[in-house]
Amino acid sequence: MSAPFIVAPHRVSCKAVTIEDIDRVLYDAEFMKELIKYPCVGLAHPQINDKDPLQFFITDIQLVINPIVLSHTDALIESDESCVTFPDYSPAVVERWLRIKVQYQTCDNNTLTIHVEELFGTEAIIFQHETDHLNSIYCYDKSLKEYHIIQ
Numbered sequence: 001m002s003a004p005f006i007v008a009p010h011r012v013s014c015k016a017v018t019i020e021d022i023d024r025v026l027y028d029a030e031f032m033k034e035l036i037k038y039p040c041v042g043l044a045h046p047q048i049n050d051k052d053p054l055q056f057f058i059t060d061i062q063l064v065i066n067p068i069v070l071s072h073t074d075a076l077i078e079s080d081e082s083c084v085t086f087p088d089y090s091p092a093v094v095e096r097w098l099r100i101k102v103q104y105q106t107c108d109n110n111t112l113t114i115h116v117e118e119l120f121g122t123e124a125i126i127f128q129h130e131t132d133h134l135n136s137i138y139c140y141d142k143s144l145k146e147y148h149i150i151q
């Protein structure tokens, strides 16, 4: 059974966050922090909003806005991934980039601040999983095992 307020899988595209969206981002992020207490390490806005989702996700430590993977090394890693949108599925086995360079924004004093950094291993996997959500891609779409979900 799904955690409360997690919406069914969908392919509604996410709008980039602008400064006008900050109040809504902060409000929804607070709400999402409560949901992340379910067994998960990240939650993307389209997982709770299938009407007008925005491009941000949260982890247990951070609010990540307008994330982009800028580049990656060639090394891949096989990752066993679960997703709270699919509580009844066994983990997907997904190939992820082991090391990525990313850009994203944070909200500090009601302004958006750009960050560029390199992520490795688990941090890189979480970033890719959650950024995929913002591009209407689920880990089960990329699974090396066979799954059939929504088109």
Ligand SMILES: [Zn+2]
Residues within 6 Å of the ligand: 082, 083, 084, 085, 129, 133
């Ligand atoms: Zn997920």
